[in-house]
Amino acid sequence: MILRQVLLQGAQALRDAGIEGPERDARLLLAEVVGLDPARLALEPDFPVGAEDAEKFHRLLARRAAREPVSKILGRRNFWGRDFEINPDVLDPRPETETLIDLCLQEPPAKRLIDLGCGSGIIAVTLLAEWPTAQGVACDISGPCLDTTQRNAVTHGVNDRLGVNKSSWFNEIKGEFDLIVSNPPYISDEEMHGLSPDVLNHDPHLALTPGGDGLSPYEELAQGAMQHLSKGGRILVEMGWRQGAAVMAIFNAAGLTDVSCHKDLNGHDRVVSARRT
Numbered sequence: 001m002i003l004r005q006v007l008l009q010g011a012q013a014l015r016d017a018g019i020e021g022p023e024r025d026a027r028l029l030l031a032e033v034v035g036l037d038p039a040r041l042a043l044e045p046d047f048p049v050g051a052e053d054a055e056k057f058h059r060l061l062a063r064r065a066a067r068e069p070v071s072k073i074l075g076r077r078n079f080w081g082r083d084f085e086i087n088p089d090v091l092d093p094r095p096e097t098e099t100l101i102d103l104c105l106q107e108p109p110a111k112r113l114i115d116l117g118c119g120s121g122i123i124a125v126t127l128l129a130e131w132p133t134a135q136g137v138a139c140d141i142s143g144p145c146l147d148t149t150q151r152n153a154v155t156h157g158v159n160d161r162l163g164v165n166k167s168s169w170f171n172e173i174k175g176e177f178d179l180i181v182s183n184p185p186y187i188s189d190e191e192m193h194g195l196s197p198d199v200l201n202h203d204p205h206l207a208l209t210p211g212g213d214g215l216s217p218y219e220e221l222a223q224g225a226m227q228h229l230s231k232g233g234r235i236l237v238e239m240g241w242r243q244g245a246a247v248m249a250i251f252n253a254a255g256l257t258d259v260s261c262h263k264d265l266n267g268h269d270r271v272v273s274a275r276r277t
C-alpha cells in the first residue's frame, strides 16, 4: 500500500470512532511509524508502507480510538519549541501553559526560581533553558513526576541548574526565590464529571483536581509566596478560565500586590500574576 491510502483509511477509522481532528492525529501516528516528519507526509503520497508498518499503525490507531491522547501514545509533547518526555505518571502539557512562559519571559531573567507541581518539568526546564544564568527548584508531591522532570532537565541540558524536591507545595521548601511559578491542579469536583475520556482516563487525577472548588492550592501558593518571595519578586500561576476573580481575591487577601489577570490565546482568563513589595 502507499502512504496516501493508509493515511486516508487511518483518518476514516478515527473519524468513525468519534475522534476530533482525525486527519491530524492519523498523520502524527503514521509519521511516527514510517519515520518521516509529519510535515513531509503530504509531500510523499506514494511512499511505500510495508505490512509490518501498516499493522503497527493500526495498533496505534486502536489506542487513539480508545481515547488515549497522541502525546501519551508517542511518549512526547512539544512545548515552547522543545520535545518533552510524557508518560502515564504526568499531566499531558497543555498549550495554554505557554501563556505563563510568555509572561515570565517578558521580564528580565530570574536569578532563582521555583516551579511547584512540576509534573513533567515543562515550566522549570523551559525557563532555565531560556535563561542560561538562572537557577531553579522543581517540586511535586509525586515521585514519578520528579523522575520525569529530572530526565527532561538532562535532555535539555539544565540539570546542573535545577534541584528536584519532593514537597507538598512549600512544606519542604527553604529559602527565597525571585520568581514563583505554578500550574496546580484546579478542576473542581463538579467539573471533573464533565471531562472527556481522553483526560479523565489518561491524566493522573492528582494533576487534575485538588477536590472541592479547585481553589485550595492557590491559598497555599499565596501564603507560601509571602514567606518565600524575595522583595520585588513575582509569582505567576495558571488557573481555570472561570477562576481569575477568585484567585486574584486570594492573592490580594494574602498581601500580594500588583495582582493582575492575563488571557490566553483563546481570550480566556488563564494566568494571575502578583508581586511581593
Ligand SMILES: C[S@@+](CC[C@H](N)C(=O)[O-])C[C@H]1O[C@@H](n2cnc3c(N)ncnc32)[C@H](O)[C@@H]1O
Residues within 6 Å of the ligand: 090, 091, 092, 093, 094, 097, 116, 117, 118, 119, 120, 121, 122, 123, 139, 140, 141, 142, 145, 167, 168, 169, 182, 183, 184, 185, 186, 206, 207, 208
Ligand atoms: C496541572 S499539573 C501541572 C504539571 C506541569 N507543571 C504542567 O504544567 O504540565 C499539577 C501538578 O501538581 C502536582 N501536585 C498535586 N498536588 C500537589 C501538592 N500538594 N504539592 C505539590 N504538587 C502537587 C501534581 O502531581 C501535578 O504534577
